[in-house]
Amino acid sequence: MATLHDVAKRANVSKMTVSRAINHPGQVRPELRTNILNVMAELNYQPNAAARALVSRRTRxxxxxxxxxxxxxxxxxxxxxxxxxxxxxxxxxxxxxxxxxxxxxxxxxxxxxxxxxxxxxxxxxxxxxxxxxxxxxxxxxxxxxxDNYQAIQDSVAYAVQCGYDNLVFVGIAVDAPFELDRERGFQDFVGENHLHSRVIRLANHGHIATDYLRQHWLEFPKNTAFICASDRLAIGIEDGIIQQGGNVPNDYGVVGFDGVFLNQIASKRLTTMKQPLExxxxxxxxxxxxxxxxxxxxxxxxxxxxxxxxxxxxxx
Amino acid sequence: MATLHDVAKRANVSKMTVSRAINHPGQVRPELRTNILNVMAELNYQPNAAARALVSRRTRxxxxxxxxxxxxxxxxxxxxxxxxxxxxxxxxxxxxxxxxxxxxxxxxxxxxxxxxxxxxxxxxxxxxxxxxxxxxxxxxxxxxxxDNYQAIQDSVAYAVQCGYDNLVFVGIAVDAPFELDRERGFQDFVGENHLHSRVIRLANHGHIATDYLRQHWLEFPKNTAFICASDRLAIGIEDGIIQQGGNVPNDYGVVGFDGVFLNQIASKRLTTMKQPLExxxxxxxxxxxxxxxxxxxxxxxxxxxxxxxxxxxxxx
DNA sequence: ATTTTAATTGCAAGCGATTGCATAAATTTT
DNA sequence: AAAATTTATGCAATCGCTTGCAATTAAAAT
The missing domain is CATH 3.40.50.2300 (Response regulator)
Known part of the structure; x- marks a missing residue:
């Protein structure tokens, strides 16, 4: 492996000049710099990260x-x-x-x-x-x-606008800020707008949601929208509805959260609140x-x- | 941040002894070593990775x-x-x-x-x-x-043993060793055992598999097993079958591959060839x-x- | 033309650890 | 008891690079 020293010798300058050519381009004469850069390329020089980190206190x-x-x-x-x-x-x-x-x-x-x-x-x-x-x-x-609070409000508003008149929030049973914000967003919205609503909390697994729907199917009249706190739950809910003979989206709406990828595997592509994770x-x-x-x-x-x-x- | 030097001074030894206490425990007197280790703990000493890497040529x-x-x-x-x-x-x-x-x-x-x-x-x-x-x-x-070749053979063998008599391999349309091995495993097995079979290749998305089934539904008689090259495809296939009114698993079997997590969201939990990825x-x-x-x-x-x-x- | 200022470059020191060799202490052998 | 060996410890050099200051050169100002 070539070192700064090798490059310096070959380019007929001191190590310092090479170092500057790399780290402080403005401080070295342009033509000299291009020359040094060429030599670096010839020698396939790669600065040693350890040496750098040692003296500069920057690990990168x-x-x-x-x-x-x-x-x-x-x-x-x-x-x-x-x-x-x-x-x-x-x-x-x-x-x-x-x-x-x-x-x-x-x-x-x-x-x-x-x-x-x-x-x-x-x-x-x-x-x-x-x-x-x-x-x-x-x-x-x-x-x-x-903004989890706002995001859920947007989801609910959209569901209402679609004409669903019974709103169910399917939350994740976990005590985390993001979940609390979502639930609060839901509660506030349905409260302010005097909507029929309900909150359930489940472990974050699709089949748990499916099972839940099977057991409680009669409690959910037509024209219900399920606002879910994750795509997993949403997909489980959707599968459950379909298995019980419900029609998605005509009689039941499902909205997910995250927008990860699960919509690629669901039977129907999911409407979901997509977090721009990238x-x-x-x-x-x-x-x-x-x-x-x-x-x-x-x-x-x-x-x-x-x-x-x-x-x-x-x-x- | 405490350095080797600090530890050495405090422990009344040279830097070298401290270094050895860390890297070559056998080479330093036990009681001295425990003493040094105590000092290290007191000073909350952490070896500097950069310095180490520089001289030892090991970045860890x-x-x-x-x-x-x-x-x-x-x-x-x-x-x-x-x-x-x-x-x-x-x-x-x-x-x-x-x-x-x-x-x-x-x-x-x-x-x-x-x-x-x-x-x-x-x-x-x-x-x-x-x-x-x-x-x-x-x-x-x-x-x-x-062993992708063997894994698929096991999957097919299992499907046959279940009593399914029409075997369909649903492969991923990609030119990669793992995929070729799987397909070859399938072909060899059905060839040697003179089984009814067929191979289809799809892009690795659930809904593509679902769509495919919708369009080709009549081509798949009852008692068909779908051996899929991924869980995504398997879930898409399964959804497709159910949507077409087919009964899983009684009339149609589905076997996945990978065992990632998708079985957690499918309507039915998937039988799958599980790679021990961890x-x-x-x-x-x-x-x-x-x-x-x-x-x-x-x-x-x-x-x-x-x-x-x-x-x-x-x-x- | 001479001084001032700015722009380039070089020198030496040192970052914090480890390796090789040398020395001191403890142990064994003769 | 002296010599040979083993076991512990220390010293100095070094890994490849960057920082601070000094020195050189070129450009600008007087």
């Missing part, structure tokens, strides 16, 4: 830590990963992935944290590097999120990189990115 | 590169990630994630490569670090994979770590891990 690594016992069946994170990875890449940063088991391994310049639990806060507070949360947290940290991932990465570059300047701390309803075949 | 980072334009809707990789991450973690290695865009960013001690395309081989060959492929490749490299990920990581530790000793190069049929409600 960002760590994404997924604390939630990673539900490996959830494509949600995959899309997030893609967004973060792409953005970091553009800034020559590498993405390191850590889980609740491995969060202590490896160094980095900053953290993107998601799926955090109360018990992890002690660890978080002790971090010396900048931190950005993905998803609003209980505590007061910088984060990127979607964009949100990029935003989180960008915010973190800004904090790394300017540790004090803490201008924009909370970034809210709107979800949009993707209208398809499960509503009329 | 493994890079997983997913070349396939990452189908972010595919939980497959998520499960793989979990396996790799867990295994690396146990060996104090960090996992760096790269995609087809970012494969040039960052240094590492070795690579796990997956979803590789012909055009990437030039890059692969030029790598100086050890490489392990996830999934058999066209070329002759070390890899971890499941285990396979761990195996890949372990193989790579072995190659990193002993670059020459190339004993075990191809690791085949068996998939197992997970029998559920979509077959009788």
């Amino acid at each position: 690594v960002v760590k994404l830590t997924i604390f939630e016992d990673m539900d490996t069946t959830e494509p949600y994170y995959m899309m997030l990963l893609a967004g973060i990875s792409n953005e970091l890449n553009q800034h020559q940063y590498a993405l390191q992935l850590a889980t609740s088991n491995s969060y202590k391994v490896g160094e980095c310049d900053g953290y993107i944290l998601t799926g955090i639990r109360e018990k992890n806060y002690a660890w978080v507070e002790q971090l010396s590097q900048p931190v950005v949360f993905f998803g609003r947290t209980y505590q007061d940290y910088d984060y990127v999120d979607t 964009v949100m991932g990029r935003a989180a990465a960008r915010l973190l990189l800004a904090k790394i570059a300017h540790p004090q300047t803490t201008e924009q701390e909370k970034i809210i990115i709107n979800s949009r309803l993707s209208i398809s075949e499960s509503t009329r | 980072v493994v890079k997983l590169t997913i070349f396939e334009d990452m189908d972010t809707t595919e939980p497959y990789y998520m499960m793989l990630l979990a396996g790799i991450s867990n295994e690396l973690n146990q060996h104090q290695y960090a996992l760096q994630l790269a995609t087809s865009n970012s494969y040039k960013v960052g240094e590492c001690d070795g690579y796990i490569l997956t979803g590789i395309r012909e055009k990437n081989y030039a890059w692969v060959e030029q790598l100086s670090q050890p490489v392990v492929f996830f999934g058999r490749t066209y070329q002759d490299y070390d890899y971890v994979d499941t 285990v396979m990920g761990r195996a890949a990581a372990r193989l790579l770590l072995a190659k990193i530790a002993h670059p020459q000793t190339t004993e075990q190069e191809k690791i085949i891990i068996n998939s197992r049929l997970s029998i559920s409600e979509s077959t009788r």
Whole structure:
């Protein structure tokens, strides 16, 4: 492997000039610089990351830590990963992935944290590097999120506009900010508009929703819309309706949440509140990189990115 | 941040002794060592990874590169990630994630490569670090994979044993080793056993399979089993059958492949050939770590891990 | 033409750890 | 009891790069 020294010798300059040609382009004579760049290419020179990190105290690594016992069946994170990875890449940063088991391994310049639990806060507070949360947290940290409250309101408003007059919120039985926001959004909307409504909470599995519908089928009259807190639940609900002989979307409407991919496998393509996860991932990465570059300047701390309803075949 | 030097001073020894206490426990007097370890804990000393990497030429980072334009809707990789991450973690290695865009960013001690395309081989060959492929490749490299040929044969055998007498292989329309192996496995089995059979190839989307069934419904008599090359296709097929009024599993059987999670959302829980992705990920990581530790000793190069049929409600 | 200022380049030091060799202490052998 | 061996520890050099300051050169101002 060629080193700075090799390049310098070959280009007849000092190591310093080569270093500057790379890191401070303005400080070196243009023609000299192009020459150096050529030599670098000839020698296939790659700066040694370790040496760089050692002296500059910059690893050029960002760590994404997924604390939630990673539900490996959830494509949600995959899309997030893609967004973060792409953005970091553009800034020559590498993405390191850590889980609740491995969060202590490896160094980095900053953290993107998601799926955090109360018990992890002690660890978080002790971090010396900048931190950005993905998803609003209980505590007061910088984060990127979607407006769950508003998103659900939009979903319900749409269902009402479709003409469904009985609104059922199918929530995920979990005590997390995103879920509470959604439920509150639903409650407020149906309250203000005096709508027939109901809230049920289920574990986040399609077949659980299907089973639930089977057992409670008679409780749901025609013209009911199910506003679900995940696409999984939505698909389970839809399957359940169809199995009970209900007609989707004519007599029953189903709206999902997340817009992951499940709509690709459902019998009918799902109407769903689509989170722009790729964009949100990029935003989180960008915010973190800004904090790394300017540790004090803490201008924009909370970034809210709107979800949009993707209208398809499960509503009329 | 405390350095080796700080620890050494506080413990009244030289830096070297501290270094040895960490890396070569046998070479330092036990009581001295425990004392040093205590001081390290007191000072919350963490070895500087950059400095270490610089001199030892070991980054303690493994890079997983997913070349396939990452189908972010595919939980497959998520499960793989979990396996790799867990295994690396146990060996104090960090996992760096790269995609087809970012494969040039960052240094590492070795690579796990997956979803590789012909055009990437030039890059692969030029790598100086050890490489392990996830999934058999066209070329002759070390890899971890499941026996796709055998797995499909097992699926078909099971379907026959269930009493289905018309076998349909629903393949993914892609020119990849895993797919060719599966198709060949099917063809060989039905050929040798003189079974009624047919092969169709579709893009890997559930609703495409559903649509296909709608259009070709009359071509599939009762007592047909669909052996699918993915769970997505299987779910689409199953939905299609049900929508056409067919009875699963009594008149039609459906067998999936992968065992990702889709069975959690299907109307009926899917019988599927389950790849132990977590285990396979761990195996890949372990193989790579072995190659990193002993670059020459190339004993075990191809690791085949068996998939197992997970029998559920979509077959009788 | 001479001084001032700005733009380039080089020198030396050092980031925090590890490797090879040398030294000191403890143990065994003769 | 002296010599040979093993076991522990320390010293110095070094990994490849960047920071701070000094030195050189070119451009601008007097």
